[in-house]
Amino acid sequence: MPILIYIEYHFNIVPKQPATDILIAELGDAGFESFVENESGLLAYIQKIDWKEDILDDLLITQNTDFKIFWSSKEIEQQNWNAEWEKNFHPIKVDDRCVVRAPFHDAEDVEYDIIIEPKMSFGTGHHETTYMMLQHILDTNFEGKSVLDMGCGTGVLAILAKMKGAGATDAIDIDEWCFLNSKENIERNNCGSIQVYQGDSGLLKGKKYDIIIANINRNILLEDIPVYANCLNSGGLLFLSGFYLQDLDAISSKCEAYNLKFEKKLEKNNWISVKYVN
Numbered sequence: 066m067p068i069l070i071y072i073e074y075h076f077n078i079v080p081k082q083p084a085t086d087i088l089i090a091e092l093g094d095a096g097f098e099s100f101v102e103n104e105s106g107l108l109a110y111i112q113k114i115d116w117k118e119d120i121l122d123d124l125l126i127t128q129n130t131d132f133k134i135f136w137s138s139k140e141i142e143q144q145n146w147n148a149e150w151e152k153n154f155h156p157i158k159v160d161d162r163c164v165v166r167a168p169f170h171d172a173e174d175v176e177y178d179i180i181i182e183p184k185m186s187f188g189t190g191h192h193e194t195t196y197m198m199l200q201h202i203l204d205t206n207f208e209g210k211s212v213l214d215m216g217c218g219t220g221v222l223a224i225l226a227k228m229k230g231a232g233a234t235d236a237i238d239i240d241e242w243c244f245l246n247s248k249e250n251i252e253r254n255n256c257g258s259i260q261v262y263q264g265d266s267g268l269l270k271g272k273k274y275d276i277i278i279a280n281i282n283r284n285i286l287l288e289d290i291p292v293y294a295n296c297l298n299s300g301g302l303l304f305l306s307g308f309y310l311q312d313l314d315a316i317s318s319k320c321e322a323y324n325l326k327f328e329k330k331l332e333k334n335n336w337i338s339v340k341y342v343n
């Protein structure tokens with residue numbers, strides 16, 4: 066694996082919420098890959114090849130006078146970034162039934178004990194969007210169902226689906242690092258039958274699933290909902306995450322246009338995670 070060079074931004078945000086969540090969403094759209102929230106603020110990482118001098122200039126949040134945002138940045142190697150991430154990674158428990166932890170944490174006595182070494186990938190359960198998707202999966206019968214985890218990140222959602230008895234399961238991520246990291250985590254959790262692919266919804270031609278899980282972002286979801294709808298079996302379930310309450314109408318209208326009926330939403334710190342039925 067080549068050593069990647071990243072730019073690390075350290076943001077101080079006053080007051081912290083909801084500005085931190087909005088900043089993360091805007092930075093994600095601008096190409097930042099990963100985020101770590103800690104006591105002193107937010108660390109955000111972007112690959113140097115994706116970075117440009119004026120990358121923060123267009124962010125709406127920095128022009129909002131309700132918040133004060135200060136930042137500094139420095140160049141780092143991928144290895145340092147991993148160490149920083151791991152220092153900040155504490156196990157997370159979802160609904161007392163599922164724990165997501167790193168290999169160096171002690172095993173937990175729960176129904177679903179998931180071990181994730183995230184490295185550069187998104188998906189440990191700490192972020193609201195992942196946490197709510199884990200809750201949806203815990204609440205759903207996956208026994209024997211064919212499943213797609215779109216935008217799999219660390220593979221954590223596909224892993225929980227498989228632990229809950231899912232049948233044929235595909236996990237797809239556009240990012241090479243996430244593709245490789247998902248494969249590692251899937252092996253680590255003895256879920257080796259999950260097929261992992263690098264790519265986007267272009268890979269879904271002719272595919273059919275009982276359940277599709279996609280935690281990506283508003284714009285990609287709006288673009289890909291027609292493809293997901295086409296890939297869902299009759300009565301199939303679509304779980305979407307990665308957007309804010311204010312985006313719900315746009316997402317639900319798009320789903321309804323493709324005969325996907327709203328069934329349930331979870332909400333955490335203004336993030337939304339929704340279940341639709343075909």
Ligand SMILES: C[S@@+](CC[C@H](N)C(=O)[O-])C[C@H]1O[C@@H](n2cnc3c(N)ncnc32)[C@H](O)[C@@H]1O
Pocket residue numbers: 186187188189190194195198215216217218219220221222237238239240243264265266280281282285307
């Ligand atoms: C918010 S993370 C979710 C990761 C994980 N599924 C979770 O729930 O924590 C979104 C993931 O989608 C991937 N992604 C972004 N655009 C994509 C696309 N068009 N198709 C597939 N994956 C995409 C990113 O690389 C990233 O790993």
